[in-house]
Amino acid sequence: MNNNQKLAKIFDEIADALEFLGENPFKVRAYRTAARVLEGLDRDISWYIENNKSVKGIGTSLRAKIKEFLETGKVRKHEELLQKVPRGIFEVMAIPGVGPKTAKLLYDRFGVKSIEDLKRVLEDESIYQLRGFGPGKVKNIKEGLELYERAHSRFPIGFVYRPIMELKERISRIDGVHRIEVAGSFRRMKETVGDIDILITTDRPTEVGNAIVNLPSIERVLLKGPTKISFIYTLPRGDLIQVDVRIVKDENWGASLMYFTGSKEHNIAVRDIAIEKGYKLNEYGLYRGINVIASRTEEEIYEALGMQYIPPELRENRGEIDLALKHAIPDLVELKDIKGDLQVHSIYSDGQMTFEEIEKYALEMGYQYVAVTDHSYSLKVAGGLEESRLFEKMEKLRQFNKHSRVRLLMGAEVEIRMDGTLDYPDEVLKELDIVLASVHNVRKNEDITERYLRAMESPYVDIIAHPTGRLVTGRNPYPFDEEKVFKTAAERMVLMEINAHANRLDLNDIMIMRAKPYGVKFSLGTDAHGKGNMWMMVLGVGQARRAMLTPGDIVNTMNLDELLDFIKKARKHREELSRKLNN
Ligand code: DGT
Ligand code: CA
Ligand code: CA
Ligand code: ZN
Numbered sequence: 001m002n003n004n005q006k007l008a009k010i011f012d013e014i015a016d017a018l019e020f021l022g023e024n025p026f027k028v029r030a031y032r033t034a035a036r037v038l039e040g041l042d043r044d045i046s047w048y049i050e051n052n053k054s055v056k057g058i059g060t061s062l063r064a065k066i067k068e069f070l071e072t073g074k075v076r077k078h079e080e081l082l083q084k085v086p087r088g089i090f091e092v093m094a095i096p097g098v099g100p101k102t103a104k105l106l107y108d109r110f111g112v113k114s115i116e117d118l119k120r121v122l123e124d125e126s127i128y129q130l131r132g133f134g135p136g137k138v139k140n141i142k143e144g145l146e147l148y149e150r151a152h153s154r155f156p157i158g159f160v161y162r163p164i165m166e167l168k169e170r171i172s173r174i175d176g177v178h179r180i181e182v183a184g185s186f187r188r189m190k191e192t193v194g195d196i197d198i199l200i201t202t203d204r205p206t207e208v209g210n211a212i213v214n215l216p217s218i219e220r221v222l223l224k225g226p227t228k229i230s231f232i233y234t235l236p237r238g239d240l241i242q243v244d245v246r247i248v249k250d251e252n253w254g255a256s257l258m259y260f261t262g263s264k265e266h267n268i269a270v271r272d273i274a275i276e277k278g279y280k281l282n283e284y285g286l287y288r289g290i291n292v293i294a295s296r297t298e299e300e301i302y303e304a305l306g307m308q309y310i311p312p313e314l315r316e317n318r319g320e321i322d323l324a325l326k327h328a329i330p331d332l333v334e335l336k337d338i339k340g341d342l343q344v345h346s347i348y349s350d351g352q353m354t355f356e357e358i359e360k361y362a363l364e365m366g367y368q369y370v371a372v373t374d375h376s377y378s379l380k381v382a383g384g385l386e387e388s389r390l391f392e393k394m395e396k397l398r399q400f401n402k403h404s405r406v407r408l409l410m411g412a413e414v415e416i417r418m419d420g421t422l423d424y425p426d427e428v429l430k431e432l433d434i435v436l437a438s439v440h441n442v443r444k445n446e447d448i449t450e451r452y453l454r455a456m457e458s459p460y461v462d463i464i465a466h467p468t469g470r471l472v473t474g475r476n477p478y479p480f481d482e483e484k485v486f487k488t489a490a491e492r493m494v495l496m497e498i499n500a501h502a503n504r505l506d507l508n509d510i511m512i513m514r515a516k517p518y519g520v521k522f523s524l525g526t527d528a529h530g531k532g533n534m535w536m537m538v539l540g541v542g543q544a545r546r547a548m549l550t551p552g553d554i555v556n557t558m559n560l561d562e563l564l565d566f567i568k569k570a571r572k573h574r575e576e577l578s579r580k581l582n583n
């Protein structure tokens with residue numbers, strides 16, 4: 001946060017605390033006004049102080065507190081109030097429908113000092129003992145609490161990706177909006193996002209602001225000011241997420257975008273470099289003294305710092321800054337490099353798409369090929385295919401490909417059984433264009449290293465699908481010996497999947513970075529079961545980019561012929577290794 005934001009937060013907390021303590025309402029209002037004024041300033045407040053410029057809405061006593069903050073990093077009054085008002089009470093006051101007065105009542109009467117305490121008095125219904133707390137009011141608080149909790153949990157990026165792109169599209173169509181970008185963890189393609197940060201530029205903030213808060217699916221507007229609008233947004237499944245829209249100036253666009261894209265750790269590291277070089281970097285621009293060096297675009301700012309442009313997905317302070325200083329960041333893989341999807345399920349097993357539908361969605365994605373990889377028979381819950389059905393499907397697919405505009409590869413997601421053997425024998429696997437092997441049933445705490453090693457003994461296993469088995473929404477990875485598995489995969493030219501499904505992202509960025517040094521290559525698959533799930537490729541590409549992968553690391557960037565050739569070579573290589581072993 002910059003000084004303006006930090007001070008606004010401090011003043012808001014002072015106002016909350018004063019109100020909670022039942023102090024003079026005029027004083028409370030003065031702090032709140034000052035907080036809003038600070039949020040709306042186009043320059044850092046330190047500039048006004050240094051240049052002795054007055055700020056409308058901030059009187060002498062608050063100006064003294066601002067100076068105190070700029071000098072010491074603290075405001076004594078604030079510190080004192082934090083001593084008097086327990087921390088959890090600020091959270092209770094932030095719940096829609098509660099506010100400082102109700103919080104005070106709850107505290108005095110029942111000692112409510114935290115959200116947990118509030119839940120208790122709601123559950124045991126003691127809250128009804130308060131005068132004026134009828135069913136209507138209590139219901140309102142319960143709803144507010146639910147809203148607060150749901151809006152403060154994290155979401156897998158795949159759950160918010162399309163709705164937020166649609167919201168972006170809607171805002172961009174509002175008259176007067178010049179530029180728009182979704183910043184924050186969303187732009188960095190982090191696997192989960194806490195809230196959504198949108199940046200826009202406009203010359204008509206009032207009209208644009210009015211139009212934004214009137215968009216559909218907005219559950220509640222939390223704040224509507226000249227530079228910031230916050231609301232709770234309803235996602236299609238009913239989940240709620242907070243969205244902060246910041247209105248910035250065109251001339252500050254690059255600096256603001258960089259700032260609000262984060263990560264915070266990246267920002268701090270870049271700011272240190274700026275300082276080393278005698279500059280100052282904030283959300284308005286890169287300055288030397290009072291002169292603007294760069295501010296309009298991110299590219300200009302990185303360049304002025306002697307750095308290569310850093311793609312948002314890398315901005316986590318995980319080594320990207322040193323590489324950028326050495327101009328050594330490679331060209332990352334992009335969605336448009338992807339020529340096909342290497343894991344899709346059809347109606348033959350538990351998928352919902354016919355071959356025609358797969359073709360249609362593949363054309364929308366601009367693909368040359370899709371691997372249709374239905375489950376094998378021991379995965380009964382997923383309609384796994386007996387061999388006879390597999391051959392039936394193979395024949396249907398052969399016919400289909402005669403007129404298809406996208407090559408559908410005959411594939412399977414073959415179950416690796418408890419003992420590491422596969423559902424189909426090599427003679428059958430050999431007939432398939434592409435074979436994914438995966439584990440779905442794992443005993444508690446089972447180490448699956450041996451199952452993977454055994455499965456990879458077949459020359460016809462091309463890909464290990466969703467290798468760790470973890471789910472973004474919760475399930476932990478299956479334990480296995482990374483060194484053994486990744487090393488073997490690299491030696492045998494077995495690909496590790498980057499499963500792009502919203503629920504999986506497996507391997508994710510971290511695991512890709514761990515696998516790559518062994519020489520592993522990767523394949524991307526959406527694991528699409530439902531109609532229209534193939535868009536999720538972008539999520540897998542996001543993880544790949546976060547792991548700094550280039551097109552050369554991923555086989556899906558190959559044309560159809562190159563890919564088929566690669567699979568052929570890899571199988572031959574494995575056959576030779578097996579032959580050597582058997583001799
Ligand atoms: P999230 O929302 O938890 O998934 O993660 P972010 O990265 O979107 O974080 P958020 O929404 O709190 O803030 C958006 C960006 O604003 C963040 O990535 C970097 C910037 N930012 C926020 N607070 C600070 C701060 O205290 N210092 C610096 N340098 N940057 C900050
Ligand atoms: Ca965020
Ligand atoms: Ca935010
Ligand atoms: Zn699977």
